[in-house]
Amino acid sequence: xxxxxxxxxxxxxxxxxxxxxxxxxxxxxxxxxxxxxxxxxxxxxxxxxxxxxxxxxxxxxxxxxxxxxxxxxxxxxxxxxxxxxxxxxxxxxxxxxxxxxxxxxxxxxxxxxxxxxxxxxxxxxxxxxxxxxxxxxxxxxxxxxxxxxxxxxxxxxxxxxxxxxxxxxxxxxxxxxxxxxxxxxxxxxxxxxxxxxxxxxxxxxxxxxxxxxxxxxxxxxxxxxxxxxxxxxxxxxxxxxxxxxxxxx
Amino acid sequence: xxxxxxxxxxxxxxxxxxxxxxxxxxxxxxxxxxxxxxxxxxxxxxxxxxxxx
Numbered sequence: 001x002x003x004x005x006x007x008x009x010x011x012x013x014x015x016x017x018x019x020x021x022x023x024x025x026x027x028x029x030x031x032x033x034x035x036x037x038x039x040x041x042x043x044x045x046x047x048x049x050x051x052x053x054x055x056x057x058x059x060x061x062x063x064x065x066x067x068x069x070x071x072x073x074x075x076x077x078x079x080x081x082x083x084x085x086x087x088x089x090x091x092x093x094x095x096x097x098x099x100x101x102x103x104x105x106x107x108x109x110x111x112x113x114x115x116x117x118x119x120x121x122x123x124x125x126x127x128x129x130x131x132x133x134x135x136x137x138x139x140x141x142x143x144x145x146x147x148x149x150x151x152x153x154x155x156x157x158x159x160x161x162x163x164x165x166x167x168x169x170x171x172x173x174x175x176x177x178x179x180x181x182x183x184x185x186x187x188x189x190x191x192x193x194x195x196x197x198x199x200x201x202x203x204x205x206x207x208x209x210x211x212x213x214x215x216x217x218x219x220x221x222x223x224x225x226x227x228x229x230x231x232x233x234x235x236x237x238x239x240x241x242x243x244x245x246x247x248x249x
Numbered sequence: 250x251x252x253x254x255x256x257x258x259x260x261x262x263x264x265x266x267x268x269x270x271x272x273x274x275x276x277x278x279x280x281x282x283x284x285x286x287x288x289x290x291x292x293x294x295x296x297x298x299x300x301x302x
Contacts, residue, residue: 113264
């Protein structure tokens with residue numbers, strides 16, 4: 001087990017392994033999303049209160065979930081990189097940031113579009129879930145700006161890892177905001193005590209979308225980490241040998 | 250057609266799904282583009298070094 005983790009931290013090993021795994025995540029991801037989109041849009045019954053507007057949850061919920069998961073991956077990887085000085089961890093953190101920002105943007109915009117017909121407003125500044133999610137987007141931007149502002153990769157890794165770790169507080173706030181404060185945003189539906197409060201005909205497409213988005217995110221992340229590893233290792237012998245070999249990457 | 254109108258919520262629902270598709274495709278395209286650029290830059294540098302040697 002330890003041997004596997006030790007091998008995994010080796011950039012050339014990871015680079016080759018990620019190339020093999022990425023397609024195996026993308027294919028089931030796309031299949032699950034295709035089912036989720038079809039079932040969510042055409043098979044799931046209309047919500048008795050929200051009408052067909054509820055179907056926005058099939059893209060909003062997976063995006064919101066990934067916005068937090070990507071941040072946790074970024075912070076944990078940064079933390080591992082800081083403590084155990086594993087270079088690959090910093091590459092994972094750097095690669096997760098743009099994806100996390102993209103899904104946070106999606107969560108905010110799709111939530112806002114849903115809010116217009118349901119709440120009668122695109123945005124509500126007093127709402128803790130909306131505001132903390134917006135802060136999450138700014139944290140991603142701050143993280144990427146900080147990395148971009150420091151030329152020395154090792155220094156950029158350390159500084160950005162500290163920022164990512166501090167920002168974890170906000171992820172906790174995003175998650176529990178609907179329980180801690182009164183919010184326009186609806187409370188937990190899936191992770192509710194006593195099981196999800198949804199009809200199976202609505203729930204299964206949502207679970208398929210969440211799983212499909214996770215697989216797709218995994219595939220995108222692995223491809224981004226490969227690029228990050230290649231860039232960081234550009235002066236090493238294994239990269240030189242790989243480029244000069246007839247098979248290339 | 251009724252299915253597409255989604256009880257007058259069609260514009261909201263379809264714009265969310267469309268935007269999601271655009272963002273996911275854009276993320277994929279950006280990842281591929283950066284991979285190609287980084288690989289090409291390293292390839293050019295290494296081949297130039299090889300030629301000099």
